[in-house]
Amino acid sequence: MEQDLQVSILKELMRQWDEGKNIDAGVQYRMPTSAYVCPDIAAKEWDIMFQNHPQLIGLSGDLPGPGTFITLDDFGTPVLATRDRDGQFHAFLNACRHRGVRVSQEERGRKNVFTCPFHAWSYSNAGDLVAIPDEDHFGAIDKSCNGLIELPAVERDGLLWMHPQPDGELNVDELLGPLAEELASFGLGDLVHAGAKTITMNLNWKLANDTFGETYHFGKLHRNTLGKIYPGNNLHLKEFGRNHRFVTASPAIEKFKELPEEQWDIKVGAAFILYYLFPNITLIVGNGSCTLVKMFPEEGNPGRSTSQIFAYYSQEVIDQAEAAKADGSLGEISKDSVYQEGGRGIKTLEATMEVFSSTIEQEDYLMGELQQKSAGNGLLTHVIFGRNEPPLHHFHKTFREVLGLSPLEEIKQ
Numbered sequence: 001m002e003q004d005l006q007v008s009i010l011k012e013l014m015r016q017w018d019e020g021k022n023i024d025a026g027v028q029y030r031m032p033t034s035a036y037v038c039p040d041i042a043a044k045e046w047d048i049m050f051q052n053h054p055q056l057i058g059l060s061g062d063l064p065g066p067g068t069f070i071t072l073d074d075f076g077t078p079v080l081a082t083r084d085r086d087g088q089f090h091a092f093l094n095a096c097r098h099r100g101v102r103v104s105q106e107e108r109g110r111k112n113v114f115t116c117p118f119h120a121w122s123y124s125n126a127g128d129l130v131a132i133p134d135e136d137h138f139g140a141i142d143k144s145c146n147g148l149i150e151l152p153a154v155e156r157d158g159l160l161w162m163h164p165q166p167d168g169e170l171n172v173d174e175l176l177g178p179l180a181e182e183l184a185s186f187g188l189g190d191l192v193h194a195g196a197k198t199i200t201m202n203l204n205w206k207l208a209n210d211t212f213g214e215t216y217h218f219g220k221l222h223r224n225t226l227g228k229i230y231p232g233n234n235l236h237l238k239e240f241g242r243n244h245r246f247v248t249a250s251p252a253i254e255k256f257k258e259l260p261e262e263q264w265d266i267k268v269g270a271a272f273i274l275y276y277l278f279p280n281i282t283l284i285v286g287n288g289s290c291t292l293v294k295m296f297p298e299e300g301n302p303g304r305s306t307s308q309i310f311a312y313y314s315q316e317v318i319d320q321a322e323a324a325k326a327d328g329s330l331g332e333i334s335k336d337s338v339y340q341e342g343g344r345g346i347k348t349l350e351a352t353m354e355v356f357s358s359t360i361e362q363e364d365y366l367m368g369e370l371q372q373k374s375a376g377n378g379l380l381t382h383v384i385f386g387r388n389e390p391p392l393h394h395f396h397k398t399f400r401e402v403l404g405l406s407p408l409e410e411i412k413q
């Protein structure tokens with residue numbers, strides 16, 4: 001990120017910090033709770049935003065070298081994503097051309113040839129059909145036109161994008177606009193996949209996403225955990241079409257007051273630099289680290305969703321953590337100890353991941369399940385988004401616009 005931009009964001013956060021003020025959108029909205037429970041809305045969003053919209057499926061580090069692969073089954077299309085022997089990223093429908101069985105059942109690994117478990121047809125990691133057992137019994141098949149069905153796939157600046165439809169349009173420049181260059185500056189392509197966690201709970205996927213839509217709750221809901229390190233109630237937000245950037249301050253911001261502006265570093269002064277990428281991606285970038293959260297509805301069930309959290313680190317950060325582990329200086333690590341030490345207790349990468357995901361699961365998403373219940377009851381017809389919650393305004397306005405729903409209703413004072 002450009003230094004001038006880092007300084008201007010940090011200055012705004014310092015102002016809020018010093019004045020005890022949060023971001024102020026100058027407007028409040030009411031939103032119908034039907035967005036979280038209506039089966040028609042759920043069916044429409046599944047169709048428009050998941051089955052027929054480009055998807056960010058991971059970082060380059062998920063396919064760390066030729067012959068690596070991942071499989072996913074998140075948006076109604078079983079996908080096999082590979083890096084072929086030339087290093088090229090591909091996405092295929094994970095379905096054998098004989099009678100449709102998944103050619104790979106494993107989540108991730110390294111393979112040059114995928115052999116279907118049913119009758120053992122084999123495919124290369126570039127998607128070519130390379131072998132049919134007992135071909136003289138089966139009859140002739142033109143292998144050259146019976147490879148795995150290829151889906152549009154683009155690897156750009158460390159991000160892996162694909163479209164779930166073979167003829168779908170995948171234009172990353174258009175999807176990211178001016179954010180493309182900014183995201184490229186974080187060197188995401190150099191990061192290594194270090195762990196993943198999946199959380200499935202009884203809340204609409206948009207309630208999961210709403211978790212990342214304000215900092216108002218940090219010192220309340222998270223008062224004994226995250227709020228001890230990052231008090232919240234401050235935010236810098238910038239919208240980029242359907243996407244946005246969300247930055248909230250860390251107490252470390254104080255020390256920049258004594259330093260010349262060219263030494264200000266947003267990765268130190270910010271608690272989170274978070275990008276929301278339409279429709280369902282949260283990308284949190286840090287110092288040699290990135291956390292990717294993908295949120296998916298359960299098809300046909302607006303009251304249930306799955307969030308997948310992936311952690312990535314630079315090799316340098318991984319080596320440092322391994323060295324700390326090896327020298328035996330680490331004490332007991334638990335969620336409580338981490339937060340009691342003001343964040344300094346986060347000494348292993350596993351603990352960092354665990355703390356992040358368990359806070360989401362046991363605090364944020366627990367609220368989401370309660371919200372889901374009250375929305376489902378039908379008596380609570382609307383929720384209110386405050387002046388200090390503009391990321392929620394942006395996300396829900398965008399969502400409603402894309403689905404052709406009525407706009408959010410402004411509350412007149």
Ligand code: FES
Nearest residue numbers: 096098099116119
């Ligand atoms: S279904 Fe794959 S080989 Fe028959």
Ligand SMILES: [Fe+2]
Nearest residue numbers: 211217222364
């Ligand atoms: Fe939270």
